[in-house]
Amino acid sequence: MENRLKEEAGKLLKEGKVDYIVGYGKGSVKFRTSPLITNKEEELENLVINPFIANNLSRYPIELKARVGIVVKGCDSRSLISLIQDKKVNREDVVILGVPCEGVVDIKKIEKHIGKDIDQIEEIKREGENLTIQANGSNQTLSFKDAIFDKCLGCEYPTPLEYDVLLGTEISPKPDMEKSLMRIKELENMDATDRWSYWREEFSKCIRCYGCKNVCPACFCERCFIDVNIPQWVNTYATWQDNLVFQLIRTLHVAGRCSDCGECERACPVGIPLRSLQRKMVEEVKDLFDYEAGVDKDALPVFTHYEDTDPEEFIK
Amino acid sequence: MEGDNVYIPHVMKIEKVIQETGNIKTFHFNFKDQSQKDKFTFKSGQFAEYSIFGEGEATFCVSSSPTRMDHLEFSVMKAGKVTAAIHELQEGDEIGFRGPYGNWFPLDLLQGKNLVFVGGGIGLAPLRSLIWNVIDNRDSYGDVIVLYGARSPADLSFKYDLEAWDKGDAIDMYTTVDRGDDAWTGRVGLIPPVLEEIGPSAQDTVAITCGPPIMIKFTLQSLAKLGFTPEQIVTTLEMKMKCGIGKCGRCNIGNIYVCKDGPVFTYAQIQNFLSDEF
Amino acid sequence: MGNKKIKKDQLNTLFNELSKDCSVLVPTRSKGYIGFDLWDENNGDFIGWYKNTTIPLKANFFPKVEDMFRFNKGEGGYEIKEILPEEESQIIFGVRPCDARALKIIGTLFADTYKDPYFLKRRENAILIGLGCNEPCDTCFCASMGASPGESQDVDLLCTDMGDELLFETVSKKGEDLLSNMRGLSDSSDGDSSKAKELREAANNKIQRKIDTSNLKEKMRANFENREYWENVSMKCMSCGICTYVCPTxxxxxxxxxxxxxxxxxxxNWDSCKFPLFTRMPMENPRHEKWRRVRQRYHHKFEYYDMNFGVIACTGCGRCIRECPVNVDVTQIITGIQSL
Known part of the structure; x- marks a missing residue:
């Protein structure tokens, strides 16, 4: 796939079909990749596709304001479609290079499983359904499924839903919803008091770095409510109450746009399980409106259009 | 009010509110605690942090003169959350005040020199502190010219000062507006060309200018044309501030903190980084 | 006074003893990230896994949010009541040399001209017990920043992990006083000191990541207006505040x-130069564009701070590299400038 990508990306730049390629490059940290944004053909040699391509790159075309050749996984394609639906990205301005994806490795899960930290891990190799992890000179085997992000476990769209070039062969979805939604189910099963204290504890950790908001492709407002102080909707300092309210409002604002890409949780430096909130909202939107974000670029976004047949009276 | 915590403000009482223009007000205020007032001194050009409790703090210069300490003054353009709350203030209301902070107009450099003041809009606020200071020590300076401009006659602030300076013989007063109205019989024109038309000599002269960045930019060019060197031009830098004491990092530009190392600079001191960041 | 050592299995007893007189903080991961928390016997296992905290030590002295005073409007108008940190003394154990150094670096600013009572009060009441790193992380580059993973002059006592034992060395008078009051320690030998020295050298040699700080100030000044460079290196930045909030300086x-x-x-509360609002004024914003904000952060650390205080405001802890969601890497940015 990597070679095919370099080839396709090279053609796009050479033929002047795009101004930039947005893909993944080698990271400067072990087992990580880093967004590679370039308009130089010679840099395309550094493009990679591997089980560590965690970033959702679909935000970049908004900012670049140019024609972009962009690499997307299945989940990322939904974010991009959502942005196209919301007219933040023009379909004509992006050439979508689709990567069928079996899941992205969550290094924290590996650390936990093998009881060693990233600095001790020398190599991670995919062998069929397993990963062989070499740490401190000895090998350990781990099922690939046990090493990927929770969101990947429940992935229903491993093949991008929208693409101009598909860089590999289509993958049929094998979602394990039970595992993917385990933490959410646990939270649902808590009684309200326990759940409240759970979130209180979690949001006490928040430092208001806004990593969650700034990596989120659904958080595209030019001016976020949190940056408005007339009126001051929420305090910008990090008390647990304000942190919680900030995140709840954010959750509501991205409802119907969030495709459960999990970037908010991955970015969070203090490990707040933000995906539990976002994914719960994805379920709610599905239940209430029979709508899934970013699966159809021609569909009208669920919360920004209205139909005469709407059963609610309030809007009529 | 505790002793040595720099972040704790004095409580002050508003004594008078003057509506300068549609969105600018001047407030006369005084210490609630006389013993604090007795200890307080400041110099023209210095600023302070003003609080509306429950809304927050904002930064403004002290616009009255240290030669007239009966009360203090500050002027505010309504622009955001705190300034909107300040505009609600009535006589008798209380505010927080900490300062004075920052450096001041270099009186030692100005002594014995001719002075050219160029102010635009609310930029006259820090200048008027110095102008009154100069008037109150008139013998120490040479010729003094004040050029003040605003977008329209309605946007002219401190009209009572302009009138007093115009009537008196201490200074040469010029007022201009970008656009006049039916009642306006005065000068019409942007500050920089008007300045060039007045054409003050750069010989033994220091220019002191304050106003919106775009005005400063072109005024600097006009002053250069008139032969002023960067060392002969004094200006104030505008940068977002919070703590006022060189810690919070907001007003850092180049290796200076505008709040602690400024806000008053000669053009020579800042021309290096001014080009790129402003 | 000579150096002391203690068997690791005696540490619990030591911490229990120390906790009687003051609060003792140690690294824990009980919250889901690594930070300093009050000692109890359940979190005594950190020696086995602890590399460094997620949120730097600065947070214990300059917290993410803190009360400054209370205002209250009564019949006589506003009353203001100062809120200062508690006077209680605190021992923080397990401070890494990079973070101790960072605390000293920002301490200079907080004490400069106008004293910052909140930071300084906490600093005054704290005793830092350093723990040298034998196994630096992949992201560490302290050795390039005038420091070394195993050494520190910025703590009160410095510990070295010797395997079964911890060696305590006196750095400050405060540390010397504390050490003389600690029970259950035995005298260390010259052999211990030379073993510690070897461990430190070995640790230093393990550091892979390097930057060149020679003539960096000048080099940065010369490239301040190199817009192309700054636009390129900031392209992937998401303008969040992670790098600034996990930064110890x-x-x-x-x-x-x-x-x-x-x-x-x-x-x-903490604020970040990566946020557009940081410098936004009603009429203009000198750093509205992302590349200007990115440039500001590195210039502030590597040029302006050095000009003002004679030290670069970076200790090479590597947190920004580790935590950045898009892997912006300060060492690449500085190396890039050096190669211009």
């Missing part, structure tokens, strides 16, 4: 009031 803050005119708190 980033110290920018904001001041806010609780939204209550009658009775409320004035608080200060």
């Amino acid at each position: 980033c110290h920018c803050f904001d001041i806010h009031d609780e939204n209550n005119k009658k009775d409320g708190l004035r608080v200060r």
Whole structure:
């Protein structure tokens, strides 16, 4: 796939079909990749596709304001479609290079499983359904499924839903919803008091770095409510109450746009399980409106259009 | 009010509110605690942090003169959350005040020199502190010219000062507006060309200018044309501030903190980084 | 006074003893990230896994949000009541040399001209027990920043992990006093000292990541207006505040009031030069564009701070590299400047 990508990306730049390629490059940290944004053909040699391509790159075309050749996984394609639906990205301005994806490795899960930290891990190799992890000179085997992000476990769209070039062969979805939604189910099963204290504890950790908001492709407002102080909707300092309210409002604002890409949780430096909130909202939107974000670029976004047949009276 | 915590403000009482223009007000205020007032001194050009409790703090210069300490003054353009709350203030209301902070107009450099003041809009606020200071020590300076401009006659602030300076013989007063109205019989024109038309000599002269960045930019060019060197031009830098004491990092530009190392600079001191960041 | 050592299995007893007189903080991961928390016997296992905290030590002295004073409007007008940190003394165990150094670096600013009572009071009441790193992380580059993973002059006592034992070495007078009052320690030998020295050298040699700081100030000044460079390196940045908030030397803050005119708190909280609002004024914003904000952060650390205080405001802890969601890497940025 990597070679095919370099080839396709090279053609796009050479033929002047795009101004930039947005893909993944080698990271400067072990087992990580880093967004590679370039308009130089010679840099395309550094493009990679591997089980560590965690970033959702679909935000970049908004900012670049140019024609972009962009690499997307299945989940990322939904974010991009959502942005196209919301007219933040023009379909004509992006050439979508689709990567069928079996899941992205969550290094924290590996650390936990093998009881060693990233600095001790020398190599991670995919062998069929397993990963062989070499740490401190000895090998350990781990099922690939046990090493990927929770969101990947429940992935229903491993093949991008929208693409101009598909860089590999289509993958049929094998979602394990039970595992993917385990933490959410646990939270649902808590009684309200326990759940409240759970979130209180979690949001006490928040430092208001806004990593969650700034990596989120659904958080595209030019001016976020949190940056408005007339009126001051929420305090910008990090008390647990304000942190919680900030995140709840954010959750509501991205409802119907969030495709459960999990970037908010991955970015969070203090490990707040933000995906539990976002994914719960994805379920709610599905239940209430029979709508899934970013699966159809021609569909009208669920919360920004209205139909005469709407059963609610309030809007009529 | 505790002793040595720099972040704790004095409580002050508003004594008078003057509506300068549609969105600018001047407030006369005084210490609630006389013993604090007795200890307080400041110099023209210095600023302070003003609080509306429950809304927050904002930064403004002290616009009255240290030669007239009966009360203090500050002027505010309504622009955001705190300034909107300040505009609600009535006589008798209380505010927080900490300062004075920052450096001041270099009186030692100005002594014995001719002075050219160029102010635009609310930029006259820090200048008027110095102008009154100069008037109150008139013998120490040479010729003094004040050029003040605003977008329209309605946007002219401190009209009572302009009138007093115009009537008196201490200074040469010029007022201009970008656009006049039916009642306006005065000068019409942007500050920089008007300045060039007045054409003050750069010989033994220091220019002191304050106003919106775009005005400063072109005024600097006009002053250069008139032969002023960067060392002969004094200006104030505008940068977002919070703590006022060189810690919070907001007003850092180049290796200076505008709040602690400024806000008053000669053009020579800042021309290096001014080009790129402003 | 000579150096001392203690068997690791005696540490619990030592911490229990110390906890009787003051609060003892040790690294824990009980919250889901690594930070300093009050010692109890359940979190005594950190020696086995602890590399460094997620949130730097600065947070214990300059917290993400803190109360400054309370204002209250009574019949006679506003009353203001200062809120200072508690006087209680605190021992922080397991401080890494990079973070101790960072605390010293920002301490210079907090004590400069106008004293910052909140930071300084906490600093005054704290005793730092350093723990040298034998196994630096992949992201560490302290050795390039005038420091070394196993050594510190910025703590009160410095520990070295010797395997079964911890060696305690005196660095400051405060540390010497504390050590003389600690029970259950035995005298260490010259052999221990030379073993510690070897461990430190070995640790130093393990550091892979390097930057060149020679003539860096000048080099940065010369490239300040190199817009192409800064646009390129900032392209992937998401403008979040992670790098600044996990940085042990980033110290920018904001001041806010609780939204209550009658009775409320004035608080200060961390703020970040990566946010567009940081420098936004009603009429303009000198750093509206992302590349200008990115440039500001590195210039502040590597040029301006050095000009003002004679030290670069970076200790090579590597947190920004580790935590950045898009892997912006300070060492690549500085190396890039050096190669211009």
